[in-house]
Amino acid sequence: MNTNIFLQIYHDYSERIQSGEIAAGTKLPSENDLTREYGISRETVRKALQLLSENGFIHKIKGKGSFVLDLGRMNFPLSGLVSFKEMSERIGRKSQTIVYTTEHIPIPHAVARHLETDKHATVWQVIRARNIEGEKVILDKDYFRSDVVPLLTKEIASGSIYAYLENELDLQISYAKKVISVEDATAEDKELLDLKQYTHVVVVRNYVHLEDTTLFQYTESRHRLDKFQFVDFARRSPGEEK
Amino acid sequence: MNTNIFLQIYHDYSERIQSGEIAAGTKLPSENDLTREYGISRETVRKALQLLSENGFIHKIKGKGSFVLDLGRMNFPLSGLVSFKEMSERIGRKSQTIVYTTEHIPIPHAVARHLETDKHATVWQVIRARNIEGEKVILDKDYFRSDVVPLLTKEIASGSIYAYLENELDLQISYAKKVISVEDATAEDKELLDLKQYTHVVVVRNYVHLEDTTLFQYTESRHRLDKFQFVDFARRSPGEEK
DNA sequence: AAGTGGTCTAGACCACTCT
DNA sequence: GAGTGGTCTAGACCACTTA
Numbered sequence: 001m002n003t004n005i006f007l008q009i010y011h012d013y014s015e016r017i018q019s020g021e022i023a024a025g026t027k028l029p030s031e032n033d034l035t036r037e038y039g040i041s042r043e044t045v046r047k048a049l050q051l052l053s054e055n056g057f058i059h060k061i062k063g064k065g066s067f068v069l070d071l072g073r074m075n076f077p078l079s080g081l082v083s084f085k086e087m088s089e090r091i092g093r094k095s096q097t098i099v100y101t102t103e104h105i106p107i108p109h110a111v112a113r114h115l116e117t118d119k120h121a122t123v124w125q126v127i128r129a130r131n132i133e134g135e136k137v138i139l140d141k142d143y144f145r146s147d148v149v150p151l152l153t154k155e156i157a158s159g160s161i162y163a164y165l166e167n168e169l170d171l172q173i174s175y176a177k178k179v180i181s182v183e184d185a186t187a188e189d190k191e192l193l194d195l196k197q198y199t200h201v202v203v204v205r206n207y208v209h210l211e212d213t214t215l216f217q218y219t220e221s222r223h224r225l226d227k228f229q230f231v232d233f234a235r236r237s238p239g240e241e242k
Numbered sequence: 243m244n245t246n247i248f249l250q251i252y253h254d255y256s257e258r259i260q261s262g263e264i265a266a267g268t269k270l271p272s273e274n275d276l277t278r279e280y281g282i283s284r285e286t287v288r289k290a291l292q293l294l295s296e297n298g299f300i301h302k303i304k305g306k307g308s309f310v311l312d313l314g315r316m317n318f319p320l321s322g323l324v325s326f327k328e329m330s331e332r333i334g335r336k337s338q339t340i341v342y343t344t345e346h347i348p349i350p351h352a353v354a355r356h357l358e359t360d361k362h363a364t365v366w367q368v369i370r371a372r373n374i375e376g377e378k379v380i381l382d383k384d385y386f387r388s389d390v391v392p393l394l395t396k397e398i399a400s401g402s403i404y405a406y407l408e409n410e411l412d413l414q415i416s417y418a419k420k421v422i423s424v425e426d427a428t429a430e431d432k433e434l435l436d437l438k439q440y441t442h443v444v445v446v447r448n449y450v451h452l453e454d455t456t457l458f459q460y461t462e463s464r465h466r467l468d469k470f471q472f473v474d475f476a477r478r479s480p481g482e483e484k
Numbered sequence: 485a486a487g488t489g490g491t492c493t494a495g496a497c498c499a500c501t502c503t
Numbered sequence: 504g505a506g507t508g509g510t511c512t513a514g515a516c517c518a519c520t521t522a
Contacts, residue, residue: 004491030507041493043285046508054296055479059417059455062508063500067455173478175301177313180472182424182444200442200467202424213301213309225424225442232420232474237297246510272488283512288489304489305519 005040009048017057017068024070028058031066056233096131099157100192104146111143114207114218121145124152126161127192135194137227139201141220148216172211179205180230189222202228247282251290259299259310266312270300273308298475313475338373341399342434346388353385356449356460363387366394368403369434377436379469381443383462390458414453421447422472431464444470 016022034045052058123143130138165171201222208217276287294300365385372380407413443464450459
């Protein structure tokens with residue numbers, strides 16, 4: 001759909017790197033080469049390379065060239081907004097989603113604080129457990145502002161809610177803040193998960209914003225300790241140099 | 243030192259936003275306004291705004307303008323490569339570093355796997371505890387390739403190693419991969435930290451690379467569960483849209 | 485219709501690396 | 504000196520929002 005040139009080049013290379021067609025350590029064609037090859041201006045080539053660089057596919061070295069990193073093949077994505085379903089499919093694990101509740105309710109007191117709505121708002125509450133290799137190890141509690149998301153069904157909740165939001169409701173998700181911490185397991189955790197002997201859970205609070213900056217979703221993802229992992233790729237940003 | 247125009251504008255606005263001088267929700271001057279105001283080209287203005295956007299200070303909306311977000315003031319930095327010292331100073335907490343060891347040793351077996359050096363390499367090992375408000379809650383085990391970092395002293399280890407690397411040794415740190423997980427507390431954890439009743443620790447493995455892509459440092463940061471927090475700001479990257 | 489940000493161009497000069 | 508990536512310019516056209 002997108003006819004953006006720099007996005008096409010980005011996808012071209014990101015796929016070839018992720019598939020292993022272009023090996024780690026390989027030097028990419030120079031910016032001038034790519035300019036000639038694609039018949040476009042150098043700034044457009046640079047936009048594609050910058051995206052590749054930001055997302056951990058390549059690293060650019062002044063005077064030398066752009067080189068493929070080996071971070072990209074494992075643990076993808078290196079941070080970002082990706083749903084559980086995409087995630088487990090990428091890893092290739094057998095996974096299953098159990099939907100406990102899909103309800104339209106007045107906003108719970110504890111949630112109002114996170115969603116910054118007025119206290120009389122209503123939300124869609126979705127509670128799901130993620131079953132990986134036979135064990136329920138993640139409890140997802142999602143809350144959607146019902147003025148943004150008018151309807152949710154059990155069918156949607158058992159599939160990809162994000163696909164529904166983006167394709168059916170045409171909502172543009174634009175950014176999110178995640179806060180990760182470890183907390184005591186609640187009675188609910190113990191009831192809905194296979195917690196084994198663990199007394200604590202990793203809690204990932206996710207605040208998701210739309211294109212117009214409205215905070216429309218709050219998610220609490222509660223992970224059994226031994227099944228939690230988070231990978232983050234960080235580049236020293238120009239802004240942080242002294 | 244840096245005369246880059248876009249960095250100057252970035253710093254100008256990032257500081258004014260972080261200090262609260264420019265409130266959340268405020269609309270920034272348009273790109274054309276900034277072009278005129280600074281007497282520079284629009285693409286340069288856009289570079290500054292893009293940095294602000296990436297780092298969670300602003301959000302740009304097509305046809306409307308650039309708006310200040312309120313994420314920036316709390317929990318800084320929103321992901322990134324920042325040392326414990328910078329971190330605690332920013333939060334304003336009373337903190338102290340206890341240096342247990344600063345040694346030049348043959349690379350431990352368990353570390354060689356992470357640092358990808360040959361098995362006969364030597365490393366500088368630094369083991370430190372971080373004391374926050376009277377309790378030792380973080381254990382940092384750092385390993386530096388000694389062919390990159392020839393010397394470390396207890397004095398350097400008790401201050402900011404990063405400042406030493408960048409200012410004294412002129413090393414350019416460029417990117418890092420973090421892997422966060424939860425593991426059983428070891429005997430060492432129990433000995434060197436004030437673990438209280440906790441049986442697990444949050445382990446943050448950090449793989450730090452230089453400008454020329456060499457992996458030169460591996461750090462294991464072991465946090466007491468209740469004192470761990472990680473914040474991540476993620477923008478839906480153009481590359482991820484379908 | 486005017487203003488906004490998003491994309492793209494065809495140049496230019498610079499600092500750096502390699503030989 | 505030739506090649507590389509980093510910065511910057513002065514234009515252009517587009518899609519979107521607001522009035």
